[in-house]
Amino acid sequence: MASQTFDMIVIGAGPGGYVAAIRGAQLGLKVAIVEREHMGGICLNWGCIPTKALLRSSEVFHLMQRAGDFGLKADGIGYDLDAVVKRSRGVAKQLNSGIGHLMKKNKITTFMGEATLPAKGRVRVKTDNGTQELEADNIVLATGARARELPGLEADGKHVWTYKHALQPPHMPKSLLVIGSGAIGIEFASFYNTLGADTTVAEVMDRILPVEDAEISAFAKKAFVKQGMTIREKTNVTKLDRGNAGVTAHIEQGGKTETQAFDTVISAVGIVGNTEGLGLEELGVKVEKTHVVTDEYCRTGVSGLYAIGDLAGAPWLAHKASHEGVMVAELIADGQPHSVSPDAIAGCTYCQPQIASVGLTEAQAKEKGFDINVGRFPFIGNGKAIALGEAEGLIKTIFDAKTGALLGAHMVGAEVTELIQGYVVARQLETTEEDLMQTVFPHPTLSEMMHESVLDAYGRAIHV
Known part of the structure; x- marks a missing residue:
């Protein structure tokens, strides 16, 4: 089969990949993008966007409950969880279709399928219609990351959830344990707590929101406790005993282990880079702790091969990925990029x-x-x-x-x-x-x- 040739091939159509593709096309490059699942990636379909839609619903619900504070009257306040989730999925779907439109507008060739790199400068895409062979001097890896699963805490979709399950919940939690208090854990804790779940957050570090300034973390903790959350720091969840009605968590704190029952657990203990199955090791790409090692310009050390976004490590933020995508496209097209300093990237958490x-x-x-x-x-x-x-x-x-x-x-x-x-x-x-x-x-x-x-x-x- 004859190969199709491009100036730049992007693997992954999340906020790093699709932005890199658009900027490359703007600069006159012939661009292809490969996506195995959803245009817009995790951020648009299962992360940033749908979670904000959920949180907006809980924010409005919270305000409705405070109607009297504003001189207003609202009786029979309640919510329909299915409708809340339906709105969230609708927002994601609307934006997903928008990415497809942007690809066509910028004349970017799109391949839906699983990509591998059989050799330097080559991409093989397994699609529903067979295998496509692509070639380019410049290949951008933007395959993103997925939820980390710790032994004994694996999600089952029934009582133990990852962020995906939490976005389309099979039931409304009554007693919820959130393991991990980074942005993802705290946002879901805030959402479900506002809707009435008895929510406990367990954080292994000495304070919640450990990447934030300590004074801000302490302020947030005080607010969450006031809202009815239980916050447990320096706490390790070592094991989950699963039953038909819920989960019994083994919780270790201060050298002592106790058990506590919950009907739902959300595991938010970090992410793992999607490096498998691409053929990176054979090409000589260095991978450390599931993330591709790059320099300040996202170069992997293999000429013509770049890695951006979550795949390339912290900070794991969509806007960082997008900015890196622009930088790499400009480096490929005209060699005049502006490197991205991690200190210049803002972090936002949309809890209350x-x-x-x-x-x-x-x-x-x-x-x-x-x-x-x-x-x-x-x-x-x-x-x-x-x-x-x-x-x-x-x-x-x-x-x-x-x-x-x-x-x-x-x-x-x-x-x-x-x-x-x-x-x-x-x-x-x-x-x-x-x-x-x-x-x-x-x-x-x-x-x-x-x-x-x-x-x-x-x-x-x-x-x-």
Whole structure:
């Protein structure tokens, strides 16, 4: 069979792969993309997007229960879980079809099937209609990752779930154990807790949300406990005994093991890169801890072969994958890319309250030897937050005392996932504390707290 030749072949059509393909096509490259399951990948179909749709439903439900706080009346408040899930799947489906349209618009050749790399510069795709042989000098691996499953905690889809089961639940949990308190675990804990599940979160590290600033983690924990969650830190779930009615979890804490019954368990203990079955080892690609090893330009060490997104390691974020996709396409097309610094990538968690951050935590800044100025501003001091009925939250900023550089920003509270971008832009532009202080923020907005936090770092806050 004759091979089809392209300038660039992308394997995986998630937020890294499809963006890389579009940018390559924009730059005049002849591009093919291979996807084995869903256009848009995990993020669009089973991750970022459908989870946000679910969380929006729980947020509205939470607000309905607080109707009296706003001078409103709402009787017989309830929810239909099937309808909530149906809306979530509809949002994902709408965007999935949109990716297909973008491929056609940009004249990208799409192959639906399983890809392997039989040799350097070659891709073999097993489709429903047979095998396709493709060739390109440049191949971009964007195969993503999947949920990590620990021995004894494997999902069964009945009482023990991964994120996929949690997005299409076979039942509404009454007693829920969430193992892992990263973004995925906390978002599902927040969703089901708001809908009434008796929710326990077990985290093996010494605090929940371990990648966040410790002060923000502590604030969030206090809010979750107030909402009725049970938070267990320095806790290891060692075994699950499964029965018809649910699961008995063996929970180890402080050297003691106890058992507790739950009708549902969600395992959110990290992810594993999709490296298997591609033929990477035979090509000489280095894989460490299930992730492809790359340089700052996503090059694998095998000429013409790149790896982006979750496959290439932390931070495991869709926007990081997309930016890497653009960078690699530009490197292939004209050799003038802009590398992506992990410190410049914001992380967002869409629980209640929301959490967002960029750059160094206070502890990291100190570890790196910076002399720092730290500013804080609480939501309770902001007029817009009080008017919204969202007076619980905190914004924290960390500056290099010598240069005024913004080292990090950390937030917890309403809409902080939208606010964080202001600090991301500030860091990208290498803004100093003086620039931020002299910026006029509109009133009344939540963004004014960003200004006040900067002022507070230098003893100049006005409203606190």
